[in-house]
Amino acid sequence: MSLSFLPEKIKHKQKINLHELGFDFALVYISEGLLVSKNTGAKFLKENLLFLNTGSEILESKKDSSVFILYFSSHYFKDLHHIQQNFCLSHNPQHIFNSVTLLNKSLSLKKENRKIIEKILSLIYQQAESEDAATSTFIFHQVMSLFAFIENILKELNLTVNESREMSEELEAYIQQNIYFPDKLQIKNIADHFQISANYFGAFFKKRQQKSYKLYIDDIRIQLIEDRLASSQYTMKQIVDELGFNDESHLTNFYKKKRNTTPSAYKRSKKGSS
Structure with a gap:
């Protein structure tokens, strides 16, 4: 009801x-x-x-x-x-x-x-x-x-309506929990999960985070990739599998668009500075 x-x-x-x-x-x-x-x-x-x-x-x-x-x-x-x-x-x-x-x-x-x-x-x-x-x-x-x-x-009465902090915090927690499951982070699926319209979700998120939802997710994934590239414990295949990329080429193209360099070049630079 x-x-x-x-x-x-x-x-x-x-x-x-x-x-x-x-x-x-x-x-x-x-x-x-x-x-x-x-x-x-x-x-x-x-x-x-x-x-x-x-x-x-x-x-x-x-x-x-x-x-x-x-x-x-x-x-x-x-x-x-x-x-x-x-x-x-x-x-x-x-x-x-x-x-x-x-x-x-x-x-x-x-x-x-x-x-x-x-x-x-x-x-x-x-x-x-x-x-x-x-x-x-x-x-x-x-x-x-x-x-x-x-x-x-x-x-x-000059009373302001503060937007819900609770929903914003729940969104951030949901994203962190599901960052390894790209399907769950599609706008349609995340909007359905929080029982709001996809159009409203995009506007709400951008207002709260000062960036688009896609850019927010991409920034998190880039940070995760770089954390793993800087470590000697991860192979490229393991990073691909963990973060839900189709293959190494998919990950490389994604990273290159964001950083204007390749994952391999970033990994070499981190080794050179250690």
């Missing part, structure tokens, strides 16, 4: 724990009542908006409350490039949920903003009574309208 709702009314001491529920994100609007963090005791008052991810604090209602909660899995925002391009969003919703600025904090809303958010949430809830929420185009459009409006609120 990629999208779900919680009934408006939640009971005294009822908990909101994303980790247990199996969702990645939750958008919470407190219409009436009070939510309190089980970890820190922080209070979130009525007419506040909260953004939760799996690293968020566990929340508990301190009295019977009226709360709108939209639960999302990351699958719901899979085609992030499409979402940003077609709904004029500066940030995709996952970045908002993972924002350091918003984590474990709430937005206090002006009266006019509350009315608009309540209206959008009401439309979503009404449609969900007659249509599957996870596949409804109408609900998807309302959800994206909601995030576009939230961006406007953040701009009004």
